Amino acid sequence: MRYGGFSTLLYKEVLRFWKVGSQTVGAPVLTALLYLLIFSHVMEGHVKVHGVIYTAFLIPGLVMMSVLQNAFANSSSSLIQSKVTGNIVFVLLPPISYLEFFAAYVLASVVRGLVVGAGVLFATFWFAPLTFAEPWWILVFALMGGAILGSLGVIAGIWADKFDQLAAFQNFLIMPLTFLSGVFYSINSLPLFWQQVSHWNPVFYMIDGFRHGFFGVSDASPWLSLAVVSSCLAVLTTFTLNLLKRGYKLRA
Amino acid sequence: MSAAIRIQQVSKRFGNVQALDGIDLEVQRGEFFGLLGPNGAGKTTLISALAGLVRADAGSLSVMGHNVQSDYRAARRHLGVVPQELVFDPFFTVRESLKIQSGYFGIGDNESWIDEILENLGLTSKANANMRMLSGGMKRRVLVAQALVHRPPVIVLDEPTAGVDVELRQTLWHFIRRLNEAGHTIVLTTHYLEEAENLCTRIAMLKAGRVVALDTTANLLRRFSVHSLRLRTDGVMPADLTRGGAENGGWWSLPFDGFDEVEPLLARIRDAGCTINDLEIGKPDLEEVFVRVMQGHPQGQLN
Ligand SMILES: Nc1ncnc2c1ncn2[C@@H]1O[C@H](COP(=O)(O)OP(=O)(O)OP(=O)(O)O)[C@@H](O)[C@H]1O
Numbered sequence: 152m153r154y155g156g157f158s159t160l161l162y163k164e165v166l167r168f169w170k171v172g173s174q175t176v177g178a179p180v181l182t183a184l185l186y187l188l189i190f191s192h193v194m195e196g197h198v199k200v201h202g203v204i205y206t207a208f209l210i211p212g213l214v215m216m217s218v219l220q221n222a223f224a225n226s227s228s229s230l231i232q233s234k235v236t237g238n239i240v241f242v243l244l245p246p247i248s249y250l251e252f253f254a255a256y257v258l259a260s261v262v263r264g265l266v267v268g269a270g271v272l273f274a275t276f277w278f279a280p281l282t283f284a285e286p287w288w289i290l291v292f293a294l295m296g297g298a299i300l301g302s303l304g305v306i307a308g309i310w311a312d313k314f315d316q317l318a319a320f321q322n323f324l325i326m327p328l329t330f331l332s333g334v335f336y337s338i339n340s341l342p343l344f345w346q347q348v349s350h351w352n353p354v355f356y357m358i359d360g361f362r363h364g365f366f367g368v369s370d371a372s373p374w375l376s377l378a379v380v381s382s383c384l385a386v387l388t389t390f391t392l393n394l395l396k397r398g399y400k401l402r403a
Numbered sequence: 404m405s406a407a408i409r410i411q412q413v414s415k416r417f418g419n420v421q422a423l424d425g426i427d428l429e430v431q432r433g434e435f436f437g438l439l440g441p442n443g444a445g446k447t448t449l450i451s452a453l454a455g456l457v458r459a460d461a462g463s464l465s466v467m468g469h470n471v472q473s474d475y476r477a478a479r480r481h482l483g484v485v486p487q488e489l490v491f492d493p494f495f496t497v498r499e500s501l502k503i504q505s506g507y508f509g510i511g512d513n514e515s516w517i518d519e520i521l522e523n524l525g526l527t528s529k530a531n532a533n534m535r536m537l538s539g540g541m542k543r544r545v546l547v548a549q550a551l552v553h554r555p556p557v558i559v560l561d562e563p564t565a566g567v568d569v570e571l572r573q574t575l576w577h578f579i580r581r582l583n584e585a586g587h588t589i590v591l592t593t594h595y596l597e598e599a600e601n602l603c604t605r606i607a608m609l610k611a612g613r614v615v616a617l618d619t620t621a622n623l624l625r626r627f628s629v630h631s632l633r634l635r636t637d638g639v640m641p642a643d644l645t646r647g648g649a650e651n652g653g654w655w656s657l658p659f660d661g662f663d664e665v666e667p668l669l670a671r672i673r674d675a676g677c678t679i680n681d682l683e684i685g686k687p688d689l690e691e692v693f694v695r696v697m698q699g700h701p702q703g704q705l706n
């Protein structure tokens with residue numbers, strides 16, 4: 152391991168969640184597994200999506216939802232804990248630039264997202280025939296989705312002064328965005344109005360593009376999804392870097 | 404050679420509190436410097452501005468010649484801060500905390516120095532204990548250790564002895580003194596004035612964000628404080644003597660400037676028919692200086 156502000160902070164952030172892996176990895180994998188058991192039991196045999204049996208369709212959605220939610224949880228909870236307990240000074244006192252700070256927190260979020268995502272995939276792929284038609288899309292959308300939610304987590308963690316504010320951010324923004332994004336269904340099955348609403352939800356493109364990697368078919372073109380998701384990432388990165396550069400709520 | 408710390412015209416406002424109001428201060432290399440002042444005087448804010456935790460509204464600060472804003476990497480590498488608040492990361496052990504802190508400063512293999520710090524702060528047996536399991540005083544020691552991992556030439560301790568036992572104080576001061584003798588510049592804030600008096604060669608006193616006194620400890624003691632003759636007597640003390648003194652629980656305290664005044668004083672008391680039952684010499688102390696300065700004693704304006 153090369154020592155420096157960035158690599159050490161990344162290492163520390165990964166170690167932090169790994170040390171409590173049963174909560175940070177085990178629990179979300181179990182949750183996703185429960186979703187799969189319940190939904191596939193209720194829906195199986197009733198619907199096929201894009202010619203794919205429902206359980207197989209559901210698995211990539213659950214995997215990606217877990218990647219996204221856990222990427223958000225990692226940076227946001229680490230930052231709010233450090234702020235509330237005051238140990239954020241350990242990161243603010245050393246010569247760590249705002250770029251290194253950003254990169255380390257976001258990358259650690261991506262790692263957590265991928266670890267949980269891999270766990271969910273491993274726990275669920277026994278339940279249905281799954282293909283990996285265009286695997287690079289899987290990787291691209293997992294990485295970018297994780298980075299976007301990790302970035303949102305940095306924003307939320309810095310903005311929130313208390314745990315309940317963070318919970319509000321999570322419950323009123325992150326959860327609706329991830330649930331109403333086609334994790335459990337194809338948006339083509341929705342009424343027209345809700346289809347249009349879904350097209351404004353960037354998380355829809357993350358999940359749709361991710362799923363395309365498995366089945367080679369999707370609601371939207373993966374290139375459109377890539378364009379939307381990478382624009383989102385660019386905007387959020389710029390915004391977050393600007394917050395950090397100004398020292399917003401971190402350096403009074 | 405640049406000063407260890409240079410603070411020029413630094414101001415900082417929080418809402419309607421002027422926490423720092425045009426601070427000018429220079430600490431030379433190798434000094435053991437005391438930063439004193441009542442609660443809310445601005446000590447922590449000044450230290451935070453130096454460490455980059457707080458951004459000054461005006462003025463400039465530098466550490467070993469490195470501006471804390473424009474050259475923050477070098478400034479922070481040269482500075483070690485022990486924060487006032489007892490903070491720790493509950494996820495890690497003592498040793499992990501110190502290794503991670505070293506890494507933040509770009510130091511990979513720091514084992515021997517970490518061992519030395521642990522040894523000197525009496526932490527060796529706790530090295531592999533989780534931070535959560537440590538007592539308050541032990542956590543304070545780790546906080547000191549964390550500030551030292553990168554061997555900073557300038558070390559700032561913000562009330563490091565608040566609520567810690569005698570043993571740690573002695574261990575801590577012994578270690579910090581040794582670091583000072585080895586050339587490290589030390590800045591200390593404390594509300595234990597005796598501590599400051601014994602350790603610091605120069606002292607600044609802050610009040611409401613301003614420097615209200617700045618001098619060597621010896622000069623401050625000389626200028627603001629005097630010796631006093633403290634005694635208990637039978638009989639009535641001569642009125643002209645007691646006018647300048649004070650009585651407390653049967654003890655009279657009579658100020659004097661030079662020791663040649665002591666004999667005449669005692670003679671006057673004897674001549675007045677008083678018998679001296681108990682007697683001691685009160686030495687000037689920093690507490691008295693502090694109180695006088697904070698009461699806005701005229702000399703308090705001197706620098
Ligand atoms: N982040 C902040 N937001 C608002 N006000 C603040 C903040 N930090 C400090 N203050 C105010 O600035 C003033 C100076 O506080 P500071 O902590 O620097 O004092 P201090 O000299 O360290 O006191 P103490 O001896 O109690 O530690 C106080 O009035 C304090 O309330």
Ligand SMILES: [Mg+2]
Pocket residue numbers: 446447448487561
């Ligand atoms: Mg303070």
